[in-house]
Amino acid sequence: MHVGLRHIHAYLLLLPAFIFLVGFTHYPAIGTLLDSLMSTPRAGRAAVFVGLENYALMMDDPTFWKSLRNNFWFALVTIPVSIALSIAMALWVNDKIAGRQFLRMSYFLPTVLPMIAVANIWIFFYTPGYGLINQVLQLFGVASQNWLGDPSLVLGSVIVVAIWKEAGFFMIFYLAALQTLNPSYKEAAQIEGASAWYFFRRVQWPLLMPTTIFVLVNALINAFRMVDHIIVMTKGGPDNASSLLLFYLYEVGFKFWDQGYASALTAVLLAILALVGLLQFFVLDRRTHYR
Amino acid sequence: MKKTWIRAAAVAAGLCMSAAAFAQKTEVSFYFPIAVGGPITKIIDGYATQFNKENPSYNVTPVYSGTYQETIVKVLTAHKAGKPPTSAILLSTDTFTLADEGAIAPIDDFVKTDADRAWLKSFFPAFLLNGQFDNKTWGVPFQRSTVVLYWNKQLFKEAGLDPNKPPQTWAETISMGQKLTKKDASGNVTQWGIQVPSSGFPYWLFQGFSTQNGGILANAAGNAVKYDDPKVVEALQYWVDLSRKHGIHPPGVVEWGTTPRDFLERKAAMIWTTTGNLTNIRSNAKFDFGVAMLPAGERRGSPTGGGNFFIFKKATAAEQAGAFKFAQWLTQPERAAQWSIDTGYVAVSPASYETAALKKYAADFPPALVARDQLPHAVAELSTHDNQRVTKALNDGLQAALTGAKTPAQAMKDAQTEANRLLRGYK
Numbered sequence: 103m104h105v106g107l108r109h110i111h112a113y114l115l116l117l118p119a120f121i122f123l124v125g126f127t128h129y130p131a132i133g134t135l136l137d138s139l140m141s142t143p144r145a146g147r148a149a150v151f152v153g154l155e156n157y158a159l160m161m162d163d164p165t166f167w168k169s170l171r172n173n174f175w176f177a178l179v180t181i182p183v184s185i186a187l188s189i190a191m192a193l194w195v196n197d198k199i200a201g202r203q204f205l206r207m208s209y210f211l212p213t214v215l216p217m218i219a220v221a222n223i224w225i226f227f228y229t230p231g232y233g234l235i236n237q238v239l240q241l242f243g244v245a246s247q248n249w250l251g252d253p254s255l256v257l258g259s260v261i262v263v264a265i266w267k268e269a270g271f272f273m274i275f276y277l278a279a280l281q282t283l284n285p286s287y288k289e290a291a292q293i294e295g296a297s298a299w300y301f302f303r304r305v306q307w308p309l310l311m312p313t314t315i316f317v318l319v320n321a322l323i324n325a326f327r328m329v330d331h332i333i334v335m336t337k338g339g340p341d342n343a344s345s346l347l348l349f350y351l352y353e354v355g356f357k358f359w360d361q362g363y364a365s366a367l368t369a370v371l372l373a374i375l376a377l378v379g380l381l382q383f384f385v386l387d388r389r390t391h392y393r
Numbered sequence: 394m395k396k397t398w399i400r401a402a403a404v405a406a407g408l409c410m411s412a413a414a415f416a417q418k419t420e421v422s423f424y425f426p427i428a429v430g431g432p433i434t435k436i437i438d439g440y441a442t443q444f445n446k447e448n449p450s451y452n453v454t455p456v457y458s459g460t461y462q463e464t465i466v467k468v469l470t471a472h473k474a475g476k477p478p479t480s481a482i483l484l485s486t487d488t489f490t491l492a493d494e495g496a497i498a499p500i501d502d503f504v505k506t507d508a509d510r511a512w513l514k515s516f517f518p519a520f521l522l523n524g525q526f527d528n529k530t531w532g533v534p535f536q537r538s539t540v541v542l543y544w545n546k547q548l549f550k551e552a553g554l555d556p557n558k559p560p561q562t563w564a565e566t567i568s569m570g571q572k573l574t575k576k577d578a579s580g581n582v583t584q585w586g587i588q589v590p591s592s593g594f595p596y597w598l599f600q601g602f603s604t605q606n607g608g609i610l611a612n613a614a615g616n617a618v619k620y621d622d623p624k625v626v627e628a629l630q631y632w633v634d635l636s637r638k639h640g641i642h643p644p645g646v647v648e649w650g651t652t653p654r655d656f657l658e659r660k661a662a663m664i665w666t667t668t669g670n671l672t673n674i675r676s677n678a679k680f681d682f683g684v685a686m687l688p689a690g691e692r693r694g695s696p697t698g699g700g701n702f703f704i705f706k707k708a709t710a711a712e713q714a715g716a717f718k719f720a721q722w723l724t725q726p727e728r729a730a731q732w733s734i735d736t737g738y739v740a741v742s743p744a745s746y747e748t749a750a751l752k753k754y755a756a757d758f759p760p761a762l763v764a765r766d767q768l769p770h771a772v773a774e775l776s777t778h779d780n781q782r783v784t785k786a787l788n789d790g791l792q793a794a795l796t797g798a799k800t801p802a803q804a805m806k807d808a809q810t811e812a813n814r815l816l817r818g819y820k
Contacts, residue, residue: 145495222650229651230643231583231660245581251592251646253796337593340646340792356466357781359490 131372138365149362156366166367168342169350172257176346177325180264185317187269189310192276193302206277213271221334224263225250228335250336253343260344263331268324272317279313280306315386322378326371347371421453421715424481426464426700428536429669429736436735444722451715461700465490472496472707479708480716485523485701486776486784488531489615493778498706499529503717512721515742517765522773524701526615532701533720534741536732538667539764539771540601540695542688543674546681548573548584548662559663559685563605563631566663566688570641573662586641588661589632590649595791596775596784597696598665601687602628604694604772610787615777616819620787621802621809628690629794629801637797645796656682667698668764672737675758684760686767693770699738730754739764777812778819786811 113120138156143149160166195206212220227234228249236246249259283306291301329349332338338345338353351371355364423441427433434457441453458464461484469491471477477496491497504513516534524532546556552572560566570586577583589598596610603610608624611617619625635642643661653670655661657677665687674682687695702723704716722728726744730751733740745751746765755762777783790808793799799807 144493225648225650226654229648229654231655232658240581243579245579248643248645248647250648251643251796253798339592339788340796341789341798353781353785357462357785358779359469359494360782 134365134368134372137361138369140362140365142360142362152362156362159363160366160370165342165345165350169338169345169347172343172345173326173347175257176261176264177322179258179261180268180325181318181321184265184268184272184321185314187265188272188317189276191269191273192280193306195273196277196280209270209273211270212267213274217267217328217330218334220267221263221331224331225335228259250344251340253340256336256340256344260332260335263335264324264328267328267331268321272321275313275317276310279310283309315382318386319378319382323375326375347374417450418452419450419711419715421451421480421712421719422478423453423455423716423719424458424464424468424478425455426458426461426482428461428700429672429738433736436732440723440728444719447722448715448718451718453715453719468705469494469496472705475707477705477707479712480702480704480719482535482700483532483703485520485532485534485537485697485699486774486780488524488701488703489526489776489778490780491703492526492531496705496707497531497703498713499531500524500533500704500717500720501529503704503713509721512724515744516724517739517741517743517768519697519768519771519773520739520741522613523697523776526613532703533724535700535702535720535723536736536738537697537699537741538669538738539697539767540598540665540687541668541763541767542663542665542685543656543670544663544683544685545656545659546683548659548680552662556681557683559683560688562688563690567635567639567641570635570663571639574641582640582643584659585643585655585661587635587663587665588643588647588652588655589635589665590647590652591792591795592646592648592650594649594784594788595646595795596787597698599629599632599787599791600696600772600775601665601694602632602690604696604770605687605690605692606631607691609772610775611773611777613773615780616816618775618777618783618787618809618812618816620790620812621805626802626805629791629805631690633794633801636795646792668739669699669737671760675760684763686763686770693767695767695771696774697768697771698774733761739768777816779815783812783815786815 137149139151139153140149141152141155191209195202195209199205228236230236230246230248230251233249235249240246247255249255287305287309288301291305296304326346326348329346329352332344332346332349333352336344338349347367348371351364351367354360354367358364423437425433425437437455437457441455444453445451456478458467458481464481465483465487468477468481468483472494483491488497500513504510513530520534520537521530524530524534542559544559549556549558549569552569554569554572560569566587573584573586574582575584589601591598600610603625606624606628608619608622608628610619610625632642636644649666652661652664652666653674656664656674657679659680668684671684686693702720704713704720708716723732724741726740726742726748727750729740729742729745730748732738733745733751734754740746740751746755746762751761775784775787786808790799790804793807794801794804798804
């Protein structure tokens with residue numbers, strides 16, 4: 103077949119997917135970038151070109167910086183903790199123990215439940231006085247805390263919910279990966295007398311690396327995407343102490359109806375996520391050993 | 394889910410049939426949110442069916458559209474895309490936002506006969522306030538509420554107080570609250586005297602305090618606020634002091650959603666919350682409770698709240714006429730009375746309190762009348778141009794003061810600066 107014809111053929115095959123990708127991903131992204139350089143249109147006042155004014159506004163906006171800082175801590179804590187937890191859970195339910203199916207199911211349960219519903223339940227866990235968490239703490243003589251109403255505790259409280267929600271989901275990937283590992287590694291290690299920790303560190307962990315990369319990227323994206331529980335539990339309060347970037351973006355876009363500024367915030371969020379993607383392709387991929 | 398599909402299919406089939414049978418029928422879409430418990434969808438669907446039967450030239454299609462916030466997102470997005478619904482129930486405080494976006498038509502445009510004019514005058518004036526500016530009425534009161542005080546009569550008795558006398562003043566709130574606050578051996582509070590929620594939308598509850606202290610938060614034109622008025626700062630100081638100085642109110646920000654539960658669990662002897670919680674508390678309280686007007690400072694005072702009926706500008710004249718007729722039909726005294734009984738919302742006109750149904754209900758359950766009796770003291774809910782942003786400035790300030798991050802004076806000064814910046818374009 104002629105080379106040119108083959109290319110056309112290939113592109114024709116790609117076309118349907120390409121149309122969707124352009125229509126629902128690239129076109130909106132570029133449209134948002136353009137909107138971020140315009141003012142917000144109101145009744146009787148069309149949008150005008152304002153250059154980088156929306157971005158300058160962002161630099162002076164304390165709520166934006168607060169949300170960004172919160173998001174940084176949110177990511178920094180949720181990602182490693184949920185990954186560590188998910189590996190531990192996967193290792194445990196991978197062993198042949200009684201009630202294994204039940205354990206697997208209960209770890210996976212948080213993932214299946216809708217976030218809006220569980221956030222409403224978590225509000226009651228965190229309630230001062232008679233909430234579940236405070237009741238348990240009071241058994242140990244710890245005074246009741248206002249988890250969602252204290253600016254120094256609220257971010258930690260919503261992080262815990264995020265970890266609880268995510269760890270089970272990541273566990274499934276690790277569990278699947280563990281089950282594809284060749285059982286002869288384990289036998290060999292046992293014959294050589296390697297400890298469980300040594301076996302994990304030298305054999306399982308390196309072999310799980312591709313899974314870890316996948317999970318890591320997902321966790322990073324989720325850290326910027328998970329805001330359902332913020333909307334239900336705190337609405338970003340008290341005084342923006344639990345506001346995350348996407349939550350703030352939603353407020354600006356769909357409560358304040360400030361299209362220009364919301365577009366600029368979206369552009370920043372897109373840039374952060376693009377960086378995360380690039381990090382995966384150019385740095386982590388090279389250091390990972392795929393079989 | 395399945396039910397929804399079946400219902401949707403039934404509606405679709407119904408639409409096709411009616412379209413074929415009466416080609417001249419005018420379609421009137423009606424978006425409504427749900428913010429309280431109870432079978433609201435069923436009630437509204439019933440209204441539409443009955444209205445369509447009585448008015449064969451119209452076909453009202455009710456669409457349940459989520460929370461208030463989800464509803465305004467849906468209708469404003471649709472408006473921007475050029476195809477808004479004919480009518481919707483939205484927060485009365487969003488009137489400025491809707492008008493600024495050019496989304497709604499003033500109700501005055503449809504008021505033509507003397508009967509129409511009489512109808513528009515039939516509402517409680519306090520409920521019309523939030524829908525009026527520029528000498529026009531933009532929204533019709535429909536599901537409206539106000540803040541009231543609930544008190545636990547049993548805990549009052551245990552504390553040696555008269556169970557039938559709730560606090561009437563700010564000073565009494567403190568003296569009674571001190572008797573009602575209980576601590577365990579290690580000094581942890583097990584029962585709070587009073588609790589006023591402050592998560593999400595603290596401005597609404599705060600407006601109770603500020604009004605009672607003689608402060609008015611925003612002007613009627615919606616382009617200036619007085620967050621840093623000394624009377625407003627003083628009101629905030631009182632709220633903060635309930636916890637910090639007097640120790641009778643939980644510290645920090647108190648969750649709105651769990652406050653009724655706290656009351657039912659006897660963790661709070663008195664709470665402030667919406668009249669909309671009346672049915673919920675009535676059916677779940679295992680003790681005697683009372684409902685009262687908020688205690689007075691300089692005067693009594695409470696904001697109104699809830700949703701108005703809006704008609705959209707881009708709908709055709711025939712559709713708008715249908716929506717207007719539906720609004721009048723919905724707010725007839727008998728219907729408004731039944732709606733109030735079913736939901737706990739305050740009936741929107743004095744005439745509905747004169748109906749047999751509501752009179753009988755109130756005789757069985759007198760607390761249902763407290764909200765109405767408080768209405769003469771009620772003020773418009775805080776609402777301005779760029780409303781949600783200007784309100785957020787206040788919310789952030791209130792939460793900063795309640796959590797101790799800022800002094801009340803500083804918090805209100807910062808909120809004022811932010812609000813001035815936001816409102817400068819509307820002078």
